[in-house]
Amino acid sequence: MSWFQQEVLLPRFSRGCHIITRHVVEALPEIGQVRIGLLHVFIQHTSASLSINENADADVPHDLEKALASIAPDDFPYQHTIEGADDMSGHVKASLLGSSVTVPVRDGRMVLGTWQGIYLCEHRRQGGRRRLVLTLNGET
Amino acid sequence: MSWFQQEVLLPRFSRGCHIITRHVVEALPEIGQVRIGLLHVFIQHTSASLSINENADADVPHDLEKALASIAPDDFPYQHTIEGADDMSGHVKASLLGSSVTVPVRDGRMVLGTWQGIYLCEHRRQGGRRRLVLTLNGET
Amino acid sequence: MSWFQQEVLLPRFSRGCHIITRHVVEALPEIGQVRIGLLHVFIQHTSASLSINENADADVPHDLEKALASIAPDDFPYQHTIEGADDMSGHVKASLLGSSVTVPVRDGRMVLGTWQGIYLCEHRRQGGRRRLVLTLNGET
Numbered sequence: 001m002s003w004f005q006q007e008v009l010l011p012r013f014s015r016g017c018h019i020i021t022r023h024v025v026e027a028l029p030e031i032g033q034v035r036i037g038l039l040h041v042f043i044q045h046t047s048a049s050l051s052i053n054e055n056a057d058a059d060v061p062h063d064l065e066k067a068l069a070s071i072a073p074d075d076f077p078y079q080h081t082i083e084g085a086d087d088m089s090g091h092v093k094a095s096l097l098g099s100s101v102t103v104p105v106r107d108g109r110m111v112l113g114t115w116q117g118i119y120l121c122e123h124r125r126q127g128g129r130r131r132l133v134l135t136l137n138g139e140t
Numbered sequence: 141m142s143w144f145q146q147e148v149l150l151p152r153f154s155r156g157c158h159i160i161t162r163h164v165v166e167a168l169p170e171i172g173q174v175r176i177g178l179l180h181v182f183i184q185h186t187s188a189s190l191s192i193n194e195n196a197d198a199d200v201p202h203d204l205e206k207a208l209a210s211i212a213p214d215d216f217p218y219q220h221t222i223e224g225a226d227d228m229s230g231h232v233k234a235s236l237l238g239s240s241v242t243v244p245v246r247d248g249r250m251v252l253g254t255w256q257g258i259y260l261c262e263h264r265r266q267g268g269r270r271r272l273v274l275t276l277n278g279e280t
Numbered sequence: 281m282s283w284f285q286q287e288v289l290l291p292r293f294s295r296g297c298h299i300i301t302r303h304v305v306e307a308l309p310e311i312g313q314v315r316i317g318l319l320h321v322f323i324q325h326t327s328a329s330l331s332i333n334e335n336a337d338a339d340v341p342h343d344l345e346k347a348l349a350s351i352a353p354d355d356f357p358y359q360h361t362i363e364g365a366d367d368m369s370g371h372v373k374a375s376l377l378g379s380s381v382t383v384p385v386r387d388g389r390m391v392l393g394t395w396q397g398i399y400l401c402e403h404r405r406q407g408g409r410r411r412l413v414l415t416l417n418g419e420t
Contacts, residue, residue, distance in 0.1 A: 001141050001281050003316040003419045005386060036143040038180055038275055040318055042384050044393030046334045051235040054186045059220035060231055067212060067232040072347060080339035091340055092347040095331040099396070100382055102240055104182050104273045106145060111273050113184030116239070133384045133391050135318055137277070137417070139143045141281050176283040178320055178415055191375040194326045199360035200371055207352060207372040242380055244322050244413045246285060251413050253324030256379070277417070279283045 008132040017061035037105040037138015047090030049097035055117030090123030148272040157201035177245040177278015187230030189237035195257030230263030288412040297341035317385040317418015327370030329377035335397030370403030
């Protein structure tokens, strides 16, 4: 039974949804030692989110961003506007999508479906580099 | 300390939300051995979701489906339309609801509230059979 | 390797989003013993949710409540209305936000970002006291 924990500082991403599966896998080679387990990916921010979605067609993250902008529009009459028009809408999206994803691990790999990838959804135009905390627990 | 992992191929469900608590429990009798632990239920698809909601009144899953169809409508101007009108809306709902639920386990049972059940929300008219990965970890 | 599980009966909260980080931390002093681990916080109800969001400006939970009321309005034509106008909208919000959050633990503390707090989002005007189940697993 083993625990591994690793911080990851992602590169800067533009507002929108981006596949980061590779960043996660490369940061935690210890996944290769785990026979059965769970990988928890956590983002330490409140205006960016993690999600799992389609990894094949670049139109999917693009459409997801457009849909989110329609569900939680920047121009809603928020009170919290001091950090800019995309800040409070970003907090709403962060609660809708969530700050972590948990993925099963088996025989040294994440057990994602064929079309699944891990998304960073950056809700701000100038969000900067985002920090993840990866926690892996399993039978080695 | 024990780990159990089990794949479950659900029956085909129509578009909408469906209670699948029984399918989960029956697939993993090892829950009965766990004194304290967590059960992670993961869906390996990006146009169907897992959620926890009311297990009593059949109007709740029906209304939830109607509400989701209003929040992420099929006729939004998506670019990703090649797989049909309910595909991209399904991806949006998958990110809103999420691809996994985690439930505490105590004394051999999931510690759900009285009115809680596990939902499969099928976002496609012809989604086919969906695959889950159950991962159980706990003190036996 | 250790498991801890603790029920918490929260005080009664008004409809809206409320920071409950302190309630969680105080209920589980065993966090202090964990070197690497995960804390799972689960709510046993279907018209209240858990989320992680900004812990600094009281306008954020206020705006989040307003945004949620706009995304899942009380006056949508639901069939499930027997428990009042805020019940079915509460179930929709419960599926959108989710019934649990999982937070990494390191060196005896939750590894939340500087601005992150745990939110209880109470979706009902008279929701009463809500019950959480905290499950902590880690290397001690």
